Amino acid sequence: MAVIDRQSAGVPIAGGKLPEILLPTNCPGCGVGLDREGLRAQNYVCDCGHHFRLGADVWIPIIADEGSFQERWSGIRSHDLLTWTVPKRYEEVVDELLSEGLNESVRTGTCTLNGKPIWLAAFDFGFVGGTLSIVAGERLARGMEQAASSGLPYVLVCASGGARMQEGVLALMQMAKVNAALGALHRARVPYFSVLTDPTFGGTAASLALLADINIAEPGAAIGFTGPRVIKQATYADLPPGFQSADFQLSHGQVDMVAPRTELRPLLAHLLELYGAPKRDQDRTC
Amino acid sequence: MNVWDVVELARHPERPYSLDYIKRLAPDFVELHGDRLTADDPALVGGIGRWHGRTTMFLGHQKGRSLKERVERNWGMMHPEGYRKAIRLAHHAAKFGFPIVSLIDTPGAYPGAGAEERGIASAIASAIMEWFQIPVPIVAAVIGEGGSGGALGMGVADRVIMLEFSIYSVASPEAAASIVWRDNSRKVEAAEQLQITSREILAMGVVEEVVREPEGSARADHDAAAAALDAALQRHMQPLFELSGEELLRRRYERFRYIDSLIKAEPQFGPKID
Numbered sequence: 001m002a003v004i005d006r007q008s009a010g011v012p013i014a015g016g017k018l019p020e021i022l023l024p025t026n027c028p029g030c031g032v033g034l035d036r037e038g039l040r041a042q043n044y045v046c047d048c049g050h051h052f053r054l055g056a057d058v059w060i061p062i063i064a065d066e067g068s069f070q071e072r073w074s075g076i077r078s079h080d081l082l083t084w085t086v087p088k089r090y091e092e093v094v095d096e097l098l099s100e101g102l103n104e105s106v107r108t109g110t111c112t113l114n115g116k117p118i119w120l121a122a123f124d125f126g127f128v129g130g131t132l133s134i135v136a137g138e139r140l141a142r143g144m145e146q147a148a149s150s151g152l153p154y155v156l157v158c159a160s161g162g163a164r165m166q167e168g169v170l171a172l173m174q175m176a177k178v179n180a181a182l183g184a185l186h187r188a189r190v191p192y193f194s195v196l197t198d199p200t201f202g203g204t205a206a207s208l209a210l211l212a213d214i215n216i217a218e219p220g221a222a223i224g225f226t227g228p229r230v231i232k233q234a235t236y237a238d239l240p241p242g243f244q245s246a247d248f249q250l251s252h253g254q255v256d257m258v259a260p261r262t263e264l265r266p267l268l269a270h271l272l273e274l275y276g277a278p279k280r281d282q283d284r285t286c
Numbered sequence: 287m288n289v290w291d292v293v294e295l296a297r298h299p300e301r302p303y304s305l306d307y308i309k310r311l312a313p314d315f316v317e318l319h320g321d322r323l324t325a326d327d328p329a330l331v332g333g334i335g336r337w338h339g340r341t342t343m344f345l346g347h348q349k350g351r352s353l354k355e356r357v358e359r360n361w362g363m364m365h366p367e368g369y370r371k372a373i374r375l376a377h378h379a380a381k382f383g384f385p386i387v388s389l390i391d392t393p394g395a396y397p398g399a400g401a402e403e404r405g406i407a408s409a410i411a412s413a414i415m416e417w418f419q420i421p422v423p424i425v426a427a428v429i430g431e432g433g434s435g436g437a438l439g440m441g442v443a444d445r446v447i448m449l450e451f452s453i454y455s456v457a458s459p460e461a462a463a464s465i466v467w468r469d470n471s472r473k474v475e476a477a478e479q480l481q482i483t484s485r486e487i488l489a490m491g492v493v494e495e496v497v498r499e500p501e502g503s504a505r506a507d508h509d510a511a512a513a514a515l516d517a518a519l520q521r522h523m524q525p526l527f528e529l530s531g532e533e534l535l536r537r538r539y540e541r542f543r544y545i546d547s548l549i550k551a552e553p554q555f556g557p558k559i560d
Contacts, residue, residue: 081490082481087467134546141543163435163456165466168480169492172456175435176442176542179415184539186415203456205407206395206435211415225407225435226397230464234397244402254405 011114011266014061015041021058029220043261051218051261053198056107056124059157062265063120064111071109073142078104078135082168090166093128102127105160106136108143110152114269119147122157123204131164132203137174140208141181148181148188153272157195158209161227162202175207182208191275193268196223196246196255214271215255216264217246223254289477293459295451296430297393300505302512303362304331304346304389307429310512311387311519312337312344318378320371324404327368329360329392330440332375334384338520343379345372345440346389349430362431363396366409369439373413376420385526387519388426388440393458395436410439417442418538421531425522427515428452428484428493429504434461444538445522446492448484449515450499454492455482491548494522 018040026033029050039045043062044052054062060069077094084090105128108121121143123130147154163171185192194212198221205225209215217223224244231237242248246258259267295301308315312335320326332345347364350356372388379386395406417424426443432454448454457465459477464470481487484496497518504511526534 082479084479086475086479137546161465165456165462165480168456168490169454169482169487170490170546172434172438173492173542173545175411175438176414177545179411180418180539180542183415183418203435206410206439207414208411210405210408211411223407224402225395225410226402230397230461231399231402233464233470235399237399239399243399252403252405254408 011269013043013262013265014066015043017066018043018058018061021052021054023052043264045261049219049260051198051220053125053159055102055126056122056157057101059122060107060111060120062261063113063118063122063155063157063268065113065115069109069111069120071107073139074103074107076104076135076138078133078167080166081170082166084166093166097127104135104139105130105133105164106139108139113155113265113272116269116272117152118272119143119150119152119154120157121154123159125159125161125199128164128166129162130158130160130204131162131171132160132174132178132207133164133167133171134174136164137171137177140178144178144181144185147190148184151188151190153191153193153275154185155193155195155268156208156212157197158200158204159197160200160202160204160209162204172203175203178208179211182211186211186213191271193271195264196249197221199223199227201225201227210254214257216267217249217255217258219246219258219260221246223249289483290474292451292483293453293477295503295505296453298503298505299351301430302504302508303351304344304348304391304429306508307389307512307515308333308335308344308346310509311335311516312342315344318375320374321367322374323367323370325365325367327365327371328358329362329364329396330368330372332371337387341382341384343375343384343386344389345375345386346429347392347437347440349391360396362392363394364392364436364439365396365401366404366406369406369409369413372440373416376417376424380420380422383422385423385523386420386425386443387523388424388443390426390428390432390437390440390454391430391452392433392436392440393431394433394461395439410435413439414442418535418542421535423523423526423529423534424538425519425526427497427519428454429515431458433458442538442542444526444534444541445494447495447497447518447522448487448493449497449504449511450484451503452484453482454484454487455480492545 030048315335
């Protein structure tokens, strides 16, 4: 569990200023009827500890100081490369999601966190399952390249089913594209913090998600490469309870800590202090 | 020939596997084993041999031919130890300046509980990132199945080529059908949608060349298939020897960083850049 320094414990959590989200009437964790305002005030974490899934529109204000987020490359969109028609035309799927106000599976930009400038990228599970697409890969890679040259610490919030089927092998290639840029970020010695939320799987887990300097998992998040349904289909194995949970990944050495969302902002603020001032270009960005 | 015929050819049990090629390319091949951490993964063979006058590091997924060997080789599906072994051998090659040939032939990384427990996701992720720092020439060839992240973990190279009847896919057709329709019996439909044949992959700009197979496909004539692969690998490797390690890494970075640039060039395709 994360230990919060006294100095950064005063960092406010965004709470009541967060956008409202669609919620069930009862908590899937404890079954108790939900107090919407109370839930919002604690970053959509139920008293029982259940962490509700959030979109990028909520994650951004959870991490960023109010009004500080400057989104980049929001105008690039996905197109149908494979003339994908079933069960629905891909172009139509994208159009619909855009019209609902979502903007691809990854949104990125700069902001401050407790006054410290950072680069932020947040996956949006609501957009085709947060799948890694050409647009997502492009936004991630460009942000990492810019963070590498500007020295801004890079904070990622993951929620993704993996690579996007509808973009075929080019979606697979995004794993290499993003990890190329991630290598540049590491060589520039820029701190990279990854927040793993429910769910983080497939090509996203097998590229940028678990390669941070500090991997922080949310309690209860499912994190892995192959999903449990496919494992059962392929191996007929009975999976133990808690398989691929955040605690499972902690005990198997894949994450540094499991931290509740209510402590995330103070934790990140504290880490940013520990890792110090942004480093300038180390002349080793590529 | 329809897409599913190609899938079946790519998976054909009589199709040459990595060792069938490696033994023809480098008859003095010496196999090396182990990740130096916990295990040796028999789904990935690695070792050195003399190829066109140079000591070369060969890596390749290995499927088994007999049932016993298939089980031993885990049908060419690597565990985390396999990716760690690959990167160990890649660093070994870099230390001695050996070029690397990587042969890809896997349905995917192993989708089992043990692989998850030992960190298959981060093993693949680290391998993909690490390949960008190996300053010797690397040519990869998809010789059968190029399935998902399990294939890409061995497919970050300066040049990537494909045999004519091989496939390269974001997920196996069965897995894609299961993901998109929750019904893996719709694999044929998925294979059609995914565009996984060598010529489709070439058209997307993801590989540099499609290598023609002998009459009746590679399985009909292993020697002729190996000769064709040998010539193509050599053709792509040769110009890389002219480049410094630094230049190789710069170009490898750009190859993957802008791998979707063909798509961007087409106005109705790909991300529109503001």
